[in-house]
Amino acid sequence: MGITIQRRIAVKTRVTETWKRRAASELQENLKSIDEDLARLDAEARRVKDMKDSKKAELMGRGLSMERQKRVEQKEAVLQRLRDIVKIEIGTEVLEGAVEGPVEISEGDDWSRAVSAEVVLQDGIVVSIREDKR
Numbered sequence: 001m002g003i004t005i006q007r008r009i010a011v012k013t014r015v016t017e018t019w020k021r022r023a024a025s026e027l028q029e030n031l032k033s034i035d036e037d038l039a040r041l042d043a044e045a046r047r048v049k050d051m052k053d054s055k056k057a058e059l060m061g062r063g064l065s066m067e068r069q070k071r072v073e074q075k076e077a078v079l080q081r082l083r084d085i086v087k088i089e090i091g092t093e094v095l096e097g098a099v100e101g102p103v104e105i106s107e108g109d110d111w112s113r114a115v116s117a118e119v120v121l122q123d124g125i126v127v128s129i130r131e132d133k134r
Contacts, residue, residue, distance in 0.1 A: 002106035009101045010118035012093045018123050020085055027082050034075045041068045093120060 013019055045064045051057040088094065105114045116132035 002104045002109075004102045004104050005114065006100045007103050007115050007117060008098050010098050011096045012118055012120045013096045014120055014122040014127065015088050015090055015092045015094060016123055017090065020088065020090075023085050024082060027078050027085070030078050031075065031082075034071050034078065037071050038068060038075075041071065096121070 041064055045061060045068070048057050048060045048064060051060070099119075101117070103114050103117070110132070112132045118130045119126055120128035120130070
């Protein structure tokens with residue numbers, strides 16, 4: 001007699017030129033959004049400088065400065081991911097995420113089988129399903 005439990009299933013993608021173009025395009029969209037946020041924050045900071053209430057302006061300015069710094073760090077992270085994509089070799093498998101799925105286990109089963117599984121995609125098509133069969 002066994003039971004069914006949920007397990008984490010790693011989802012990997014085999015890198016192709018199509019994947020690289022799609023990933024780079026998504027990152028470019030992220031950069032565009034971050035740049036728009038930075039422009040909005042800069043415009044807001046200029047408006048805050050013109051405020052008559054200096055205490056309120058100082059508080060708001062600090063908040064805007066912190067938010068701007070977060071966006072600058074996000075932008076650098078996205079730029080680094082873009083640089084990384086260029087370096088990834090075709091055929092390399094990269095982790096895209098994970099999903100949950102059921103697995104039946106019984107007494108005497110190897111625990112690693114219950115928790116070790118992955119699906120490999122290539123351009124959105126499942127090309128491999130791997131389970132630890134120890």
